[in-house]
Amino acid sequence: MDKEYVGFAALPNQLHRKSVKKGFDFTLMVAGESGLGKSTLINSLFLTNLYEDRQVPDAGARTTQTLTIERRGVEIEEGGIKVKLTLVDTPGFGDSVDCSNCWLPVVRFIEEQFEQYLRDESGLNRKNIQDSRVHCCLYFISPFGRGLRPLDVAFLRAVHEKVNIIPVIGKADALMPRETQVLKQKIRDQLKEEEINIYQFPECDSDEDEEFKKQNEEMKGSIPFAVVGSCEVVRDGGTRPVRGRRYSWGTVEVENPHHCDFLNLRRMLVQTHLQDLKEVTHDLLYEGYRARCLQSLARPGARDRTSRSKLSRQSATEIPLPMLPLADTEKLIREKDEELRRMQEMLEKMQAQMQQSQAQSEQSDSL
């Protein structure tokens, strides 16, 4: 009986269609010492050659290099869905003899994206907000150490409340299976001890099937992911070609779950939790930033120095906006004036139309 059928069950489909048309934005940051296979892994994950023309500096050059933040964009399309992937790289991290505070530029970068979003959100023209916030940070841990190093701990402590962290053990083919287990446990213990919050997988809904639940549990249990990346296809005569690394004693297959956790990472990052990572970034991390930011602006005693003078004219009832540099403010004011004028014109037109139709109806009435 169609009487009961209202029709909003089709909403997910509508959302889906809209998103597909709009496409997805995703910003992924990779961090960790150089030489842990970060670039190779990214290329393996997204089947791209983002780092093809990269020049690796030698030690002499690295002595003088400071940490830089690099962004690379790539559009990936699969099954009709477009993903605009932005990769944020942090070359120079952990290279110097003295790495004190080398994580500060990274923290600053993450906060700047939040700042930008906060401004856009508080502005008037919100139709085309560009979301450049960092949705996920893959942090690479060395397989050669004995767990997290002091630098790892310092970095993670600095960013864990600002970005979703997924810890990853790079170049995991350096480890025998037992060593991998020991290292993973050590890292998990250290993360707990240092009270570092990494990205938590959401629990499965109770109505998911057993297979999915099992997979989910397995994935959660294998964090930090021990990964191996490769962009080379190895053809061992007889067997099918696989992506892997060929050694004299055997070939590591990147996509073999017995060899490394690459498949788990890919499934988790790309196939099942891409949307959740964005949501957590928005609902939890960004909101946290926003609350902190607004609180510090609203409280008179706790206002930060830069906004003190600019806020003195605002009344207490207004929600203070984060201040922009002067030139931008001018531009914004002009833009908003334009909009207001247009809206006024439209209103006037509508009023005129209404008056006309009223006049007409009066005439017809009197006839």
Next chain:
Amino acid sequence: MSELVPEPRPKPVVPMKPVSINSSLLGYIGIDTIIEQMRKKTMKTGFDFNIMVVGQSGLGKSTLVNTLFKSQVSRKASSWSREEKIPKTVEIKAIGHVIEEGGVKMKLTVIDTPGFGDQINNENCWEPIEKYINEQYEKFLKEEVNISRKKRIPDTRVHCCLYFISPTGHSLRPLDLEFMRHLSKVVNIIPVIAKADTMTLEEKAEFKQRVRKELEVNGIEFYPQKEFDEDLEDKTENDKIRQESMPFAVVGSDKEYQVNGKRVLGRKTPWGIIEVENLNHCEFALLRDFVIRTHLQDLKEVTHNIHYETYRAKRLNDNGGLPPVSVDTEESHDSNP
């Protein structure tokens, strides 16, 4: 004097020009038995060897030393409990063992340097190491300078320093350069690429090439140093090692597995077993032969004749001379600022 008279390495026997007297008439003299006599003496007295290992934690230093000397001479810190944290400064830990093989006794001392390169700020982390090395030279100097010297001065000088390079596949790290730049002038440094089972053959070759070039560009002379080659034979042999084999890309292990019916030291992974002593897999055997089987004596000689002498000369020039000679006085250490 030291336990073994540091003579120049015995040169290959030079055939004598035929003397007018037909020596065969006089019979066999027996000069060539000197080698046998020396050998017997060495076996009786045994010898010292002091090897230092330097590198970030987790690079397999202790495992490699244990594999080199086929015994547990280095305590592995692989199972750090929660209480045992990474030391805040570089510590120097020297552990001695006596190993015997074929009637020859070796007093081996392994000097570990936990904490090197592990901090966030690693500036000058090589200083404690340099200080330790110089202290051993100082100790030896004091003994040498005594009026009544011991028959065999205990030799605690560092004969060889294995420096572990992380197998990033890119290049050396600034810290690697800094360390080797400072220390290659006071001790024999043998750079070693640790945990080399993460690199394929091509990656290994490329990395080694890049490392060699970087060391050259930065004027770092690792052992065997070019300037100490004594003759052409040495030069050709060492050139080959310097330009092709070094730095040795090694893998260490203390576990045995069965491969083709033999028990071998190795690492077992789901994709294969890495055999430590298989030259197709890694260069451990080359390192072992180099350090122990062919160049052990030379390492000691270079340490004594060159590094120690450099230190001694410097001490003689500074402060207008050596510390006052006495039989058993405790000299103050601040005579050498």
